[in-house]
Amino acid sequence: MSDTETDELERVRTGITGLDEMLLGGLIRGSIAAIVGSYGTGKTTFGLQFIWEGLCQGETAIYISLEESEESIVRYMRKRGWDPGPYQSSFIVLKLDPTNFNLSINSIRNELPSLIRKFSATRLVFDPISLFEDLFESDAERRYEMFRFVELLRDERCTMVMTSETDRDNPYSSRHNLIEYLADTVILLRHIHPNQRFRAKALEVVKMRRSRHSLETRMYEIGDDRIEVLS
Ligand SMILES: Nc1ncnc2c1ncn2[C@@H]1O[C@H](COP(=O)(O)OP(=O)(O)OP(=O)(O)O)[C@@H](O)[C@H]1O
Ligand SMILES: [Mg+2]
Known part of the structure; x- marks a missing residue:
């Protein structure tokens, strides 16, 4: 790395081989990253691999699921060899019910910052x-509330990863085309077809505030035990 300002920023490794190099060492501590990808691109696996890397480094982590139950998340981690059993005092999984609008918004807004x-x-x-963003009735309300929410959550010690589904018609945009503006870092996950018989996955770092980053699009694989970005 050259002698730029990035040298002074504390980096948090995602634990995803190849990606940390693209990020010049990892995400910036205390920053917020949006992982945007369509169904099956590995968003949940990405989030859990990021958590697992932290637990292995002796860190404390919270995983908030709006989709899968706590049991299903823990089962999936075990299947990948990331047994959270020994980390009960340093790892919390919370399932929020996005159908209960008021409860979800209020409990997240009131309790999450203090829990962190x-x-x-x-x-x-x-x-x-994106399931949380769906709860708001209008674009204007969503925009206002999400800006407030993200600023309320920001914590200089806590690095956050927010996954988002893509827009139905545009695989380059999150569902509400909003989180990209709120997040410090945006990583885009995509299905690609290098030829007619073969489907693959590719990622790129679209944005990273305060830092240089790789501009390459690189293929990645979700193997039995982890996501790996290919060189
Ligand atoms: N051993 C494995 N177990 C589970 N998934 C695997 C495995 N090996 C490869 N995969 C890939 O991981 C993908 C699922 O990853 P994941 O659930 O993290 O995606 P996602 O983006 O969160 O999906 P969704 O949008 O449905 O929530 C599968 O589509 C498959 O391509
Ligand atoms: Mg998922």
């Missing part, structure tokens, strides 16, 4: 934030 601080969480994953 009380638990001294250094990693937080929100999977997927």
Whole structure:
């Protein structure tokens, strides 16, 4: 790395081989990353691999699921060899019910910032934030509330990953085309077809505030035990 300002920023490794190099060492501590991808691109796996890396480094992590139950998340982690059993005092999985609008919005807004601080969480994953964004009735309300929400959550010690589904018609945009503007870093996950018989996955770092980053689009694989970005 050259002698730029990025040298002074503390980096948090995602644990995804190849991606940390694209990010010049990892996400910036205390920053918010949006992982935008369509169904099956590996958003949940990405979030859990980020959590697992933290747990292995002795960090404290919170995983908020709007889709899958706590049991299903823990089962999936075990299947990948990421047994959260020994980390019960440093890992929380919370399932929120997005159908209960008021309860979800209020409990997240009122309790999450204090939970992060009380638990001294250094990693937080929100999977997927797009289901939370769906709760708002108008674009204007969504925009206003999401800006407030993200600023309320920001914590200089806690690095956050928010996954988002893509827009139905545009695989380059999140569902509400909003989280890209709120997040410090945007990583786009995509299905690609290198030829007619073969489907693959590719990712790119679209944006990273305060830092240089790789401009390459690189293929990645979700193997039995982890996501790996190919060189
Ligand atoms: N052993 C494995 N177990 C589970 N998924 C695997 C495995 N190996 C590869 N995969 C890939 O991982 C993808 C699922 O990843 P994941 O659930 O993290 O995606 P997602 O983006 O969160 O999906 P969704 O939008 O449905 O929530 C599968 O589509 C498959 O391509
Ligand atoms: Mg998922």
